[in-house]
Amino acid sequence: MKPKIYSSYEEIDRDLEILKLQKEIDVRKLALSMEKTLEGITPMGMVKNFLGNTGALLSKSDLLTGVMKSVVLPLLIRKFTKYME
Template sequence: MATKVYSSYEEIDRDLEILKLQKEIDTQKLSLAVEKTIDGVTPSGLVQNLLGNAGSFLTKSGLLKNVVLPYIINKFIK
C-alpha cells in the first residue's frame, strides 16, 4: 500500500473520522454476526433453520408441487 501524503490537518482529521466510522461499522457487523450465530445454535434456532432449509428444498426442487401436494389431496379425497 502506498504511503499517503497529507497537505493539511483537515485531510488527516477527515481520514481519521472515516477510519473511526469504518471501525464502528465493522464492530456492529461483528456483533450482529455473533448474535445470529448464538441464535442459530439454540434449540429453537436449530429447529427454525431445519424447517427453513427443508421448506426451501421442497419449493425449489418442485417436490412440494409434484409429489407432496398430490399426495395430500388424494388423502383428503379418499
Template sequence: MREYKNFKEIDRDLKLLKLQKEIDKEKVLLSYNQTKESLSPKRILKDAADSVLKNRYVLKGATSVLGFIGDKFK
C-alpha cells in the same frame, strides 16, 4: 503511504476510519447474534423437524411418481 497536505485531510481520514471501525464492530455483533440464535437448542430442533417433514413429503412424492412410472412398464 498517503502524504497529507494539511491537518484537515488528516482529520477527515481519522473520522472516516472511526466510522469504518464502528461499522465493522456492528457487523461483528450482528454476525455473533445471528450465530448465537441459529445455534440455540430451540432453533436446532425446529430446523431438524422442518427437515424431517420436508424429506417425508419428498420421499412420499417420489415414491408415488416412481410407482406410477413403474406401473406403466408392467
C-alpha cells in the same frame, strides 16, 4: 503500499473520522454476526434452520402455526435432544 501525503490537518481529520466510522461499522457487523450465530445454535434456532422455507410457509397459517407450536415442534425438539445425547 505507498504512504499517503497529507497537505492539511483537515485531510488527516477527515481520514481519521472515516477510519473511526469504518471501525464502528465492523464492530457492529461482528456483534450482529455473533448474535445470529448464538441464535442459530439454540434448539429453536436449529429447528427454524431445519425447517427453512417450509417453516416460513407454514407460519403464515394461524391454524398450522398453532399445530406446529403445540405438537410438531415439541416432537422435533425431543427427537433432536435425544439425537444430541
